[in-house]
Amino acid sequence: IILVLIGSTSAYVLAETLPRATIKIVTKKIEWSYIDSMVVSKQIASIDSTGKQIPGELFLERKNTTIRAEANGRKYVEKKARGKVIIYNAYSSTPQRLAVNTRFTTPDGKIFLLEKTLTVPGAKIEEGRILPSSIEATLVASITGAEYNSEKVSTFRIPGFLGTSKYQGFYATSEGPITGGLVGEIKFPTEENIRKAKETAIKEVRNAAEAFLALQIPQNFKIIEGSKQFTITKEEIGLEADSQGMFTVFEEGELAIMAFREEDITALMKILGIQNLQDEYAIARYTVEYGAGRFDVKNDKMSFALNFQGVFQKPIDKEGFVQTVRGNNEQELEKAINALPNVERATVSFWPKLFVRSVPKDAHRITVEVE
Numbered sequence: 001i002i003l004v005l006i007g008s009t010s011a012y013v014l015a016e017t018l019p020r021a022t023i024k025i026v027t028k029k030i031e032w033s034y035i036d037s038m039v040v041s042k043q044i045a046s047i048d049s050t051g052k053q054i055p056g057e058l059f060l061e062r063k064n065t066t067i068r069a070e071a072n073g074r075k076y077v078e079k080k081a082r083g084k085v086i087i088y089n090a091y092s093s094t095p096q097r098l099a100v101n102t103r104f105t106t107p108d109g110k111i112f113l114l115e116k117t118l119t120v121p122g123a124k125i126e127e128g129r130i131l132p133s134s135i136e137a138t139l140v141a142s143i144t145g146a147e148y149n150s151e152k153v154s155t156f157r158i159p160g161f162l163g164t165s166k167y168q169g170f171y172a173t174s175e176g177p178i179t180g181g182l183v184g185e186i187k188f189p190t191e192e193n194i195r196k197a198k199e200t201a202i203k204e205v206r207n208a209a210e211a212f213l214a215l216q217i218p219q220n221f222k223i224i225e226g227s228k229q230f231t232i233t234k235e236e237i238g239l240e241a242d243s244q245g246m247f248t249v250f251e252e253g254e255l256a257i258m259a260f261r262e263e264d265i266t267a268l269m270k271i272l273g274i275q276n277l278q279d280e281y282a283i284a285r286y287t288v289e290y291g292a293g294r295f296d297v298k299n300d301k302m303s304f305a306l307n308f309q310g311v312f313q314k315p316i317d318k319e320g321f322v323q324t325v326r327g328n329n330e331q332e333l334e335k336a337i338n339a340l341p342n343v344e345r346a347t348v349s350f351w352p353k354l355f356v357r358s359v360p361k362d363a364h365r366i367t368v369e370v371e
Helices: 002-017 191-216 262-277 318-325 330-338
Strands: 020-027 029-041 053-070 073-089 096-098 103-105 111-114 118-120 124-126 129-131 133-144 170-174 182-188 228-237 246-261 282-290 294-296 301-313 343-351 366-370
Touching: 020 330, 029 262, 053 191, 053 262, 073 118, 118 133, 133 170, 191 228, 191 246, 246 262, 262 282, 262 301, 318 330, 318 366, 330 343
Parallel strands: 020 366, 029 053
Antiparallel strands: 020 343, 029 301, 053 246, 073 133, 073 170, 073 182, 096 118, 103 111, 111 133, 124 129, 228 246, 282 301, 294 301
């Protein structure tokens, strides 16, 4: 009798406190594919199913570099020294026009010529005192050769004003050395030198821009082949070599990358799939292949071919189903399963097997798996 009582009590406890039900449902699947073009645009903020467009993000970065490279070419030249100077008007408040090739002389008698016509502003007069005005200009040696190369020149005078009060009132000083005068052979970069130097500089600029953007673009953004466009925005090439036989190449470039969120692709495919299947479906699984992008930087958009192969299934409200079948016996549960949309098959398991013959009333003891 004791054993029977213990067994009955154990069975009751197991049935009331430990029952579990696991319902595995396999739904019918429908295959649907999309093989067509797609557009990513920065100009839209949300998915456009009519135009088959998804929003994109444009990432831009500008970098520059200057490299020095060896010049292998040689040529004979005759060059004049030249340099920047500041011309002062300490004569009067009246502006003074100086014509191109106006002569300037150094204290040791060297003659330089004004490169361009200019007007020296009038001086300021304050309390009877003259405050000189100034303007920057370039002077060029009157003869070729290194003889006129020099360090900073203290004072240039205008010999055309000699014998007048303007001679002392107008003068110039060099802010740096006068250089460039030469008669002889010099090195210069050949076309091959320039080509190789440009390739190196451009590669450095692009790599720097790509490395920077790689850290800035969020991980959830997709970048496909053809989504990058690199443009040289500024280029300066030194066509003469320095004293060490080296020339310089400056390159500035901008890298543009159009990226998009792959979840926007699947969201658009779901919309188009539902429109095509004419019923409410969810994507069970899919594969996607992207063609090379055609990047239109001017209009902030990119188009590409898309091959989407999807398997769709009817969505099942698992929480709602659990509430429906709580406490159902096996026959009631079978009817509830058959009432679900597009069910291919289902399996039900109770635990403990020997004592449980219906779905628990506690929703937390019911597990629904949908495949």
